[in-house]
Amino acid sequence: MNFRTGTHLETTKLSKGGVLLLKKLVIIALAFTTLFSPIHVQAAVELKSEEVEYIQVSRESGGSRIFKESDGFEEVIIRKVIDLINAATPIKGQINLAINKPLSTVIKIKMKSGEVALIEPAYNCIFHNETKTCTLADDEVILNQNNKNIRLKSTELFDWLLIGWKYESVEPPKDTKELMVNDILMLLLGEEIEKAVSDYYSKYLTEPPLVYPYQVDIVNVKRIGGFRTFHFLITLETTPVVGPHISVGKDRLTFEIDPTIPGQIKLIKFEHLETHALPPHWQNIIKQNKNQ
Numbered sequence: 001m002n003f004r005t006g007t008h009l010e011t012t013k014l015s016k017g018g019v020l021l022l023k024k025l026v027i028i029a030l031a032f033t034t035l036f037s038p039i040h041v042q043a044a045v046e047l048k049s050e051e052v053e054y055i056q057v058s059r060e061s062g063g064s065r066i067f068k069e070s071d072g073f074e075e076v077i078i079r080k081v082i083d084l085i086n087a088a089t090p091i092k093g094q095i096n097l098a099i100n101k102p103l104s105t106v107i108k109i110k111m112k113s114g115e116v117a118l119i120e121p122a123y124n125c126i127f128h129n130e131t132k133t134c135t136l137a138d139d140e141v142i143l144n145q146n147n148k149n150i151r152l153k154s155t156e157l158f159d160w161l162l163i164g165w166k167y168e169s170v171e172p173p174k175d176t177k178e179l180m181v182n183d184i185l186m187l188l189l190g191e192e193i194e195k196a197v198s199d200y201y202s203k204y205l206t207e208p209p210l211v212y213p214y215q216v217d218i219v220n221v222k223r224i225g226g227f228r229t230f231h232f233l234i235t236l237e238t239t240p241v242v243g244p245h246i247s248v249g250k251d252r253l254t255f256e257i258d259p260t261i262p263g264q265i266k267l268i269k270f271e272h273l274e275t276h277a278l279p280p281h282w283q284n285i286i287k288q289n290k291n292q
Helices: 016-031 072-087 155-162 177-201 280-285
Strands: 009-013 052-059 064-068 105-111 116-128 131-145 148-153 216-223 232-238 249-257 265-275
Touching: 052 072, 064 072, 072 155, 105 155, 116 155, 131 155, 177 216, 177 232, 177 249, 177 265
Parallel strands: none
Antiparallel strands: 009 131, 052 064, 052 105, 105 116, 116 131, 131 148, 216 232, 232 249, 249 265
């Protein structure tokens, strides 16, 4: 099975009686399409990771993993998966779930309220010569929540559903002196980074994006004035986000750090490197007049 090209096929043979019954059902379905068809569901998905009790991934052919909110390290994985779901784009398409799916994987999301949501791969199905043939839809999944099916498109979520879950590490990460120093520096620079990012994106978005310390990378550090002087230039790259960690772009900032500067920190240069497209249900925060 090729996970990226969707070559998994499912074939079901129908009897003559089944064909006649199917034709009747199709006629009835067409008559009520505008009222009852689920293929045009376009509602945005808004799940909250803090409301999840656990996520369980099961494969029909065997293999399963569970990620619990009560475990601090597994909670990070839950948050990542929920962010992927919320960032996915609702699309039009038939809600086809395979009947015989030996290679299919299902994500079960158990909420603390007792509600359950399911995510499965989406299929494109056709009928030809009394035979139903279904092909795995690349980058598309079906979310079943509150007895409603929504077809979503997300490369990252699709890949995680098919194989990514198997390689998630839940071992405690190892801390180092370098990592601690980096995190301390990001906390100290955080306010200046947020201000610079907010000033730039205020021209384009109605909602200011957020910058998380773990989404800031040090690109370069230069000491000005020679060994053991305390005048520095530091260049950082960050990926600001809105809502459920939806990235809006990538930026590079250069700060001057010097005891003689008021506040000791000064923004020297701001470079906007990338603009990331927002999903449809977040495009309402884009300002129509880019010059305002």
